[in-house]
Amino acid sequence: MKVFEEIVENIRSIGLKKPITVTEREGADGAPAYLLVCGEGRLNAFRLLGESHIPALVVNVTDEDAFIMSLAENIARRGHRPLEILADIELLLARDYTIDDIITRTGLSEKYVRDIVFLLEKGEERLIEAVQNGTIPLTTALEIARAKHDDENLGDMLEEAYKTGQLKGHQITDAKRLIEKRREKGPKTGGDRPKLPNSAHSLVKTYQREVARQHKLMLKADHAHQQLLLVVQGLKRLFADEHFVTLLRAEGLDSLPKYLADRIETA
CATH class of the missing domain: 3.90.1530.30 (Conserved hypothetical protein from pyrococcus furiosus pfu- 392566-001, ParB domain)
Structure with missing residues (x-):
């Protein structure tokens, strides 16, 4: 917000x-x-x-061009967030855009786009899912995908990634489990990944539904904010009444949560 x-x-x-x-x-x-x-x-x-x-x-512009223009603006506005951009690029690939088209339309670097496309084309569903869930960063997923299936040096790679801060906290443990599962069951998850809309019209409709949902959330947040302002103003008036404050003290209710107290002082 x-x-x-x-x-x-x-x-x-x-x-x-x-x-x-x-x-x-x-x-x-x-x-x-x-x-x-x-x-x-x-x-x-x-x-x-x-x-x-x-x-x-x-x-x-056509519906599809409108969608791509919107997509490009969103990417430019929010910066390089792998979780979202990976999904965006997958969407463009599903619409038969070439890598060069994607680079031109989104303004992303060639290496960045090719790295993500590499994961998608190799069918690395487990790694993609891990990146989307925030289990491992995109850079680690790429290193795992490029290593040989039985590469014993992957453990050293993870340790180095941990030392350099690429992997943090429990991520190194999660990455090791992911590698083991990938060795045992392969790169694919075996489940059905969510299917993308198969027409420009569907893409636009999906986008419009999301816009409407976000708008409703914004209105709800604004309503809650206005209600809070009313509560703060009401409490401020009550606490300005010495008789009311005396009554609260007598009942042992003369304190407020810090958040409300701070708001009342600054209101």
Whole structure:
């Protein structure tokens, strides 16, 4: 929420510096409607500020291009988070994009993309799942995948990764268990991985559902914040009443949780 709050505050103080991007589609009633391509955070910030209109750049793109544009902006905004980018690249590969296409459209480095594609093409489901779960970092998964199946030096590699901080805490133990399981049962998990949407329309619908879900969460968080402000203001007024404070002291209830006490003092 901190990043979103910064967006809201920036727009409140200096206005919108970059318009959102939309593409025109036909609505259910036949009237023109607009599909959001880029700028979900800016749009939600405008709504939170009570605005009914927002500057927008209208582009003429297909559903799939709209999805890719949105994907590229998300990658650029959040930085290199392996757990999410791995899924993004897998999605693009499933849409028959080449490695060069992915590099061009996402702005990711060639080595980074090729490393992730290497895991995907080798069918390293166990390693991919481990990366997605945060069990091991992507760099360790790549080293394991590139080693020979019976490589006895993997243990030394893990120890070195631990010493250099690449593996932390229990990760080295988890990595050793993963290697043993991979040796015994192979790189595939044997389960069905979630299937990706098989059409551009499905991709956009999936994206729109996620946008709607995130918007609902944001509204709930804002509602909870407003309720907390009301509680804080009410308590502040009560604690300003000496008779009320005396009554609380008599009942041994004159203290508050530190969080509430701090909020009341600064309110």
